[in-house]
Amino acid sequence: QVQLVQSGAEVKKPGSSVKVSCKASGDTFRNSPINWVRQAPGQGLEWIGGVLPTFSTANYAQTLQGRVTITADESTSTSYMELTSLRSDDTAVYYCAREAVALRAFDFWGQGTMVTVYS
Amino acid sequence: QSVLAQPPSASGTPGQRVAISCSGSSSSIGSSTVKWYQQLPGAAPKLLIYNNDQRPSGVPDRFSGSKSATSASLAISGLRSEDEAAYYCAAWDESLNGWVFGGGTKLTVL
Numbered sequence: 001q002v003q004l005v006q007s008g009a010e011v012k013k014p015g016s017s018v019k020v021s022c023k024a025s026g027d028t029f030r031n032s033p034i035n036w037v038r039q040a041p042g043q044g045l046e047w048i049g050g051v052l053p054t055f056s057t058a059n060y061a062q063t064l065q066g067r068v069t070i071t072a073d074e075s076t077s078t079s080y081m082e083l084t085s086l087r088s089d090d091t092a093v094y095y096c097a098r099e100a101v102a103l104r105a106f107d108f109w110g111q112g113t114m115v116t117v118y119s
Numbered sequence: 120q121s122v123l124a125q126p127p128s129a130s131g132t133p134g135q136r137v138a139i140s141c142s143g144s145s146s147s148i149g150s151s152t153v154k155w156y157q158q159l160p161g162a163a164p165k166l167l168i169y170n171n172d173q174r175p176s177g178v179p180d181r182f183s184g185s186k187s188a189t190s191a192s193l194a195i196s197g198l199r200s201e202d203e204a205a206y207y208c209a210a211w212d213e214s215l216n217g218w219v220f221g222g223g224t225k226l227t228v229l
Contacts, residue, residue: 035218037164037220044121044205044207044220044221044222044223045156045158045164045207045209045220045223046220047217047218047219047220049217050218059216059217060217061215061217062215062217095163095164097164103166103169103170103173103175104151104152104154104169104170104211105154105166105169105170105209106154106156106164106166106209107166107169107175109163109164109165110163111163112163
């Protein structure tokens with residue numbers, strides 16, 4: 001059974017940065033893309049970007065390009081999502097999710113990390 | 120505004136059948152398979168349907184999906200109170216080179 005465990009809640013000031021981690025169990029990490037999705041309070045899901053750990057290649061949503069960096073550390077089976085120049089509308093729950101290649105779908109999700117941006 | 124369009128709400132009584140629509144474009148649903156996710160209140164999303172109409176192990180056959188051209192639909196038969204949740208469609212968008220979601224449909228079981 002795959003498990004994704006994320007880091008704890010964060011409170012940040014506008015203009016600062018946040019880095020959220022997502023640790024995966026098992027050897028699923030190497031061959032499966034890890035994606036990040038966020039959900040603002042009372043709103044829908046928004047894809048942020050994803051990374052394929054084997055090649056450390058990432059792609060990002062156009063709306064966040066330039067502010068977001070997603071990385072993967074194979075040695076610790078951990079993915080990181082860093083978002084810079086934080087604004088109040090970045091306040092959201094941030095999820096990591098494993099993409100099952102054969103299914104082309106996100107089959108396992110982390111528990112979510114609440115990031116609050118306020119001054 | 121979401122790339123994929125869903126009705127914001129749907130409702131039904133126990134035992135009924137409800138359907139939730141999802142409309143996209145030639146670069147999204149028209150070029151990709153559709154997935155559906157269920158999100159119970161306060162929980163992370165859960166994969167419900169992949170490859171337009173396939174159910175992962177453990178998902179009851181009361182849930183079914185279909186796709187036609189640039190639209191898709193999720194049907195839930197034999198509605199139960201525990202089906203009360205938000206439902207999201209998703210697909211890969213070739214133009215955006217990324218995953219896109221619908222705005223979500225909040226299902227209420229009356």
